[in-house]
Amino acid sequence: MPLLENGHIVEDTWQTLTEEDPSPANPAAAVIVPFARYLAEREAWAAHEGPLGLAVKAGEDVEQLTAEDLSRVSLVALDFPKFNDGRAFSSARILRERLGFTGRIRATGEVLRDQLLFMQRCGFDSYLIPRADAEEAWAAALKELSVWYQPTADGRPWITALRTGRWERQEQAAE
Amino acid sequence: MYRYDEFDRTLVLERARQFRNQVARRQSGEITEDQFKPLRLMNGVYLQLHAYMLRINIPYGTLSSRQMRTLAHVARTYDKGYGHFTTRQNIQYNWPTLEEIPEILEVLAEAEMHGIQSSGNCIRNVTADQYGGVVAEEVEDPRVWSELVRQWSTLHPEFSFLPRKFKIAVTGSPSDRAAVKVHDIGLRAHKNAEGKIGFEIIVGGGLGRTPYIGKTIAEFMPAEHLLSYLEAILRVYNRYGRRDNKYKARIKILVDDIGIEEYRRQADEEWESLKDGALTVPQEEVERIRAYFAPPAYETLPARDSGYEAKLFEDAEFRAWAKVAITAHRQPGYAIVDISLKPIGGIPGDASADQMDALADLADEYSLSELRVAHEQNLVLPNVRQSDLYALWQKLKAHDLATANIGLISDVIACPGMDYCALATARSIPVAQRLSKHFASLEKQHDIGRLHVNISGCINACAHHHVGHIGILGVDKRGEEFYQITIGGRADEFAKLGDRVGPAVSYDRVIDAIDVIVNTYLKLRQPGEKFIATVERLGIGPFKEAFAEENLDAAA
């Protein structure tokens, strides 16, 4: 499936392992490991030299990851088993806002263009999308709504902050 | 009243445009009906038995005369000249075409209305006490906080694909007219000893096939923390609410499964990281919203108008209407007027385009251009001078809007049932109509006194039959419509579920069954005792006996 990042279809350099797959022969390979497997084999994966990613299922709790785990991990793939299963939205926000994760958060599973904005707002920045959809259509989807009432970690201004001038103050403080 | 600023307006217009695009993609076959379904639902578009239905939010039941005219225009242009007011402060149109809906949404957006999240598994239209800001007994104006919650919940990025629908209701009065104990979340604004505003937060109430009265998760949540705490409650639900069985997916099931203490622990834990963050409600934003709800330009009037009192004395018909339709206003010399959408034999909650226009005119003339929608499927003129009541009543009569049955047995709450709804197992509208005709005599109705009847066409309980003083539920028995009858339910601050009074009865015997219940009450009541008080004093026993004696479950 095509991978969408920064508005473009890019090559997926990651190899996704299953529960059973042997550990990669090349210690420098970029691999995505099932979350449960990682938790069971933490020590072994600590020695992995290449980029490490985790594949988290909808029912799994990302807060099991420690700061040490997160310093090792550069991608978390959150699964949408069905488009209307919204648990991964919460997982993404917890990763970004509570655990302070700064690596990539990838949406996998049934990813629809009409959810792209919600995903982005919750902290996703990488999307495995169905083949049929063109790049421009996905880019357009991101522009369908320009105003939001909710503050999230994607850093967009939210309406209350704009109304009360809090947003400008925050921007100035950051400069 | 709240008015959109540039941000609110932009959001609603962009949303309408987005939906236009989604409809086009559906029509070109780019997306499947399955994929389109949640998109249309989140904009209020249902597929009913005969056609698409469009459900429009009337947030916390507040409408301007201008908005009412827009609703009339939509009814006339895109429907068959009617609109249907629901138990959730929505209006439904039963006959628009899918092609026309984007256009309707744009027309509504111009009038600051929309159908966003009026269905689907997301946070639905926030409902509130229909007397917000005007009723004498009020502690805090629920509209201010409802608007805040409306904004927070609109297109929430995290909570748009919840396990199931999610309903929030708000009250700020000791008498609960918003049914906060039977909502997914109920908010009751009150003040602490220091006079600070906070909320009792009640979670896990709900009706449907497993009814529950909600439980208190926080006794007093300071107002500035309201949104961050709601976010914590919703996050726990989004993550752990059941998704494997839609009948067990509401928050009430999760609260019941893990217990309120555990739910509170989890929410508090989640709240740790949210508290005092960006969702803390800025005082200036509260004040900005509150300014929209500042009392309108009332005149200084004597507390009691002598002309009005004279008319009450002279005209018995007016007196009977005033007795049930008028509620005490906080402003001296003014009254709150309930308008019955339950003419004898009519369809509960239906209003014609002409009636809507007439009401808009009457609101301009007599109610400072404001109207309200009550969850009892009635309308309200909230700001009427006592001295205008008689003239208003005469004009209402001319539009068949002055039935003197507010709160009485023919003021039935009924869902669309088999006549429209694809999920129905039985008819409910015709039952309501027959009941209302049977008790057509207003004299008789006034003698019976306050009595709420709720009729649902299936177990989903859209008409809240569990909390009706008399609840009627349509069930299917060997392919025939039968009705289960409960009594003793109530939706107010003493919320309670009704008990079954006997076996289900056939369509032909429902009215007989109600008669038996009413007659038993009339026989056993003490002077001045209301139906619900008699049931509570005597229990269900005498009613059960009377029911059994009549053999009501036998064929007619």
Ligand code: SF4
């Ligand atoms: S109670 Fe049942 S029949 Fe009535 S509107 Fe709801 S789903 Fe339809």
